[in-house]
Amino acid sequence: MTVYQAAPTPEISAISTANFDFWYGDFHALTDVNLNIAKNKITAFIGPSGCGKSTFLRCMNRMNDLIEGTRIEGSMTLDGADIYAEGVDPVDLRRRVGMIFQQPNPFPKSIYENVAFGPRLQGVTSKSDLDDIVEESLKRANLWKEVSNQLSKDGLALSGGQQQRLCIARVLAVQPDVLLMDEPCSAIDPTSVQKVEDLMAELAPEMTIIIVTHNMQQAARISDYTAFFLQEVAGEPATLIEYGQTDALFTSPMDKRTEDYITGRFG
Amino acid sequence: MRKLFSRQLVEARHEMFSIFEAVDLALHDAVRAYVEDDKKLAAATQEATFQIDARCANLEAVCYNLIATQSPVASDFRLLQTIIYIDFNLQRMCDKVRRIARAAKRKVKNDIEVPVEMVQLIDAEAQGVFRVLGATISALVNNDLSIVLALSDEDEAVHGAYQEFFRVFNRTETMDVADDAQMDDFRRTIMVSRYLDRIASISMECAYRLVFLLTGQRASAADLAEADEGELESMRIPSGEGVILDPAADARYVAELPLEEVGDQLAALIRKAAETTD
Numbered sequence: 001m002t003v004y005q006a007a008p009t010p011e012i013s014a015i016s017t018a019n020f021d022f023w024y025g026d027f028h029a030l031t032d033v034n035l036n037i038a039k040n041k042i043t044a045f046i047g048p049s050g051c052g053k054s055t056f057l058r059c060m061n062r063m064n065d066l067i068e069g070t071r072i073e074g075s076m077t078l079d080g081a082d083i084y085a086e087g088v089d090p091v092d093l094r095r096r097v098g099m100i101f102q103q104p105n106p107f108p109k110s111i112y113e114n115v116a117f118g119p120r121l122q123g124v125t126s127k128s129d130l131d132d133i134v135e136e137s138l139k140r141a142n143l144w145k146e147v148s149n150q151l152s153k154d155g156l157a158l159s160g161g162q163q164q165r166l167c168i169a170r171v172l173a174v175q176p177d178v179l180l181m182d183e184p185c186s187a188i189d190p191t192s193v194q195k196v197e198d199l200m201a202e203l204a205p206e207m208t209i210i211i212v213t214h215n216m217q218q219a220a221r222i223s224d225y226t227a228f229f230l231q232e233v234a235g236e237p238a239t240l241i242e243y244g245q246t247d248a249l250f251t252s253p254m255d256k257r258t259e260d261y262i263t264g265r266f267g
Numbered sequence: 268m269r270k271l272f273s274r275q276l277v278e279a280r281h282e283m284f285s286i287f288e289a290v291d292l293a294l295h296d297a298v299r300a301y302v303e304d305d306k307k308l309a310a311a312t313q314e315a316t317f318q319i320d321a322r323c324a325n326l327e328a329v330c331y332n333l334i335a336t337q338s339p340v341a342s343d344f345r346l347l348q349t350i351i352y353i354d355f356n357l358q359r360m361c362d363k364v365r366r367i368a369r370a371a372k373r374k375v376k377n378d379i380e381v382p383v384e385m386v387q388l389i390d391a392e393a394q395g396v397f398r399v400l401g402a403t404i405s406a407l408v409n410n411d412l413s414i415v416l417a418l419s420d421e422d423e424a425v426h427g428a429y430q431e432f433f434r435v436f437n438r439t440e441t442m443d444v445a446d447d448a449q450m451d452d453f454r455r456t457i458m459v460s461r462y463l464d465r466i467a468s469i470s471m472e473c474a475y476r477l478v479f480l481l482t483g484q485r486a487s488a489a490d491l492a493e494a495d496e497g498e499l500e501s502m503r504i505p506s507g508e509g510v511i512l513d514p515a516a517d518a519r520y521v522a523e524l525p526l527e528e529v530g531d532q533l534a535a536l537i538r539k540a541a542e543t544t545d
Contacts, residue, residue: 217338250340252483252504259341259505264269 003254005244008038008225014178014208015060015083020074021237022055024067029055031237033074035227037178042200042209044223044246046216048261051229052238053212057180059083060210061097062090078178095122098171102183104163106155106170111138111147114155114166118174133173141169142199161192168199179203181211185218197222216262220250228258272337276346276511279333282326283350284408284520286357287473289319291400291524293364294466298393301371301459302386309371316365323358327351342480342507349480353407353473360469363462370459377452382439385432385457392428392463399425399467401528403474408517409532410481410508412499415474416491422471429464432457481506515540 010016013036022030030052037043045053055064062083064070076083083093095118106114115134116124124130134151138144143165147153155166164184171179181200185193200209200222213219219226226246231238242249242258253259260266293315300309330351333339339347374381399421406414436457471488478486482502486494506512518536526534 216340220340248483251344253341254504256505259507262340263343263507264272265510 002032002034002240003242003244003258005242005248005252005254007244008036008041010036012036012038014039015076015078015210016080017076018074020056020059020076021072022052022059022064023069023071024055025069028237031239033240035240035243037208037210038225039208040205041224042204042211042222043225043227044219045210045212045227045229046214046219046262047229047238047241048231048266049214050238051231053227053229054182056229057182057210057212058099060178060180061094061099062088063094063099065090095174096176097178097180098174098176099180100164100167100171100182100184102186104160104167104187106158106163106166108154108156110152111155111158111166112151115169115173118170122174134169137169137173138166140172140199140203141165142195142202143169159192161188161195164188164192164196165199168196172203176207178208178210181209183212183214186214193218216250220246226250228253228255228261230257230261232257272333272339272343273510275329275333275337276343276507277513277516279326279329279350280346280511281517281520282322282329283353283357284404284517286319286322286326286354287400287404287407288521288523289315289322290357290360290364291397291404293319293361294367294393294400295397295525297364297367297371298390298463301367301374302390304371304375306372306375309368309375312368313365313372316361316368319361320358323354323361326354330354342505342511345480345483346507346511349476352476356469356473360466363466363469367459367462370456370462373452374456377449379449379453379456381453381456382435385435385439388428388432388435389459389463392425392432392460395421395425395428396463396467396470397525397528399470401524401533402530403470404521404524405530405533406474406477408521408536409514410477410506410512411532412478412481412503413496414530415477416494416496416499418471418474419488419492422467425467426464429460432460519544 015037017033017035020033033056045057047053058064059072059076072084078097107117112134115137116130119130119133124133135144138147143162146162155163158166185196203209211223223246225244226249227243228241229238230241242253242255249258250262253262293312296308296312299305300312330347334347373379399418402414402418402421475486475488475491478484483504484502514536518533519540522537522540526537
């Protein structure tokens with residue numbers, strides 16, 4: 001039974017799930033997840049390792065489709081349309097729902113080519129159009145000032161924090177509606193973390209952002225809403241325990257399991 | 268690290284109770300000094316209040332340090348907020364206790380004759396204040412919201428005594444006041460009744476903060492006046508019971524208080540704690 005504290009309603013949501021279950025083959029990983037992700041807000045998923053938060057995140061752009069034997073039950077919608085409906089093109093979905101991973105993963109190409117890659121796939125061929133997209137995306141990712149005179153430099157030659165922002169610029173270049181971030185700051189230094197967090201705050205008014213993080217302070221600092229997942233018994237499916245406004249969840253959680261987790265009493 | 272933090276929180280909570288006990292005992296001394304014209308006791312009480320101030324300042328620093336270093340959330344954060352709030356109000360109460368002690372000194376030094384009836388009224392009012400403080404401490408130690416709800420009746424009794432004191436004062440026409448300076452001395456002396464009334468009100472504010480600690484909701488006196496016990500109990504959320512909130516351990520830090528003033532529940536805990544220590 002999930003506890004909700006001033007959680008978003010479907011009307012203001014970008015992504016909504018109802019009775020959502022997920023399996024890796026025979027393993028029932030997630031059960032009965034019901035939540036609405038508020039549009040153009042930052043939502044944090046927290047919980048101990050193995051509680052299904054990254055799994056759930058990857059369901060949102062059907063990244064789990066790439067793993068053989070996975071299946072879902074229930075529904076998940078993006079702007080009211082079923083993500084898992086027949087005829088939905090996962091590639092098109094992933095353009096609308098971009099993803100940033102724990103380890104920065106630039107292509108072994110130049111900074112310019114990294115950012116231009118997505119638009120090119122979408123059919124943008126004009127050099128001036130691509131130049132504009134690259135500049136705009138790098139500016140939005142707060143990286144332009146640092147790399148504007150070295151766009152031909154190998155993306156892998158950048159620092160970890162810069163690489164992560166390059167990956168964000170690469171996602172922004174295809175103008176997604178939703179940005180999924182799976183522990184995006186766990187492999188970068190504190191200064192870079194600050195830049196990524198600032199960037200998230202700047203992007204949020206025009207983009208729905210969902211972040212998985214093990215850093216409680218980061219979740220409390222940057223998110224508008226927080227969802228706490230937990231697998232209570234090994235081998236049993238994890239589920240959503242508590243979901244609501246971040247300030248309420250971090251000051252007055254209503255479920256003891258949430259209280260114990262965020263105060264560090266277990267997990 | 269969590270174990271250390273839990274211990275630090277428990278220590279801060281115990282210090283809060285210990286300071287509360289010190290304020291309560293200092294108030295007893297200040298009132299006794301006033302009623303019995305004991306200048307020496309008044310001076311000692313005044314000195315004790317300065318030590319309480321120092322402890323309050325230290326506790327406040329400890330709490331802010333924990334916030335800065337441990338980044339507390341949930342019940343840990345609510346507890347620290349509660350301790351800081353109560354600590355601040357203990358300083359306010361301590362200031363009033365000091366004023367009562369000063370009034371007692373002034374009364375003896377300037378040979379101010381307060382009519383016996385008025386001294387008796389102050390003594391009676393003080394008994395009511397002791398009960399408010401005892402009930403507040405009992406509510407905080409036992410995490411008992413029902414005591415918080417019942418407190419307004421106790422406070423009403425104190426406020427009634429305060430009003431009665433000034434009704435009697437207004438009727439008193441036998442005072443022989445030589446000049447304005449003597450009148451000021453007299454006025455400061457009778458302000459003890461007002462200080463007592465304020466101490467009871469501040470103590471109530473401390474007790475109301477228990478609602479925030481246990482429910483996460485900020486309830487005003489008006490909210491609580493309309494709330495019933497069942498409604499309040501249903502609002503409880505996890506608050507560190509058994510880890511941070513431990514009535515049996517907390518009771519040890521208020522064990523010096525007169526048992527008849529703290530209610531049966533806390534009195535039993537104090538007696539049990541004493542037996543365990545013996």
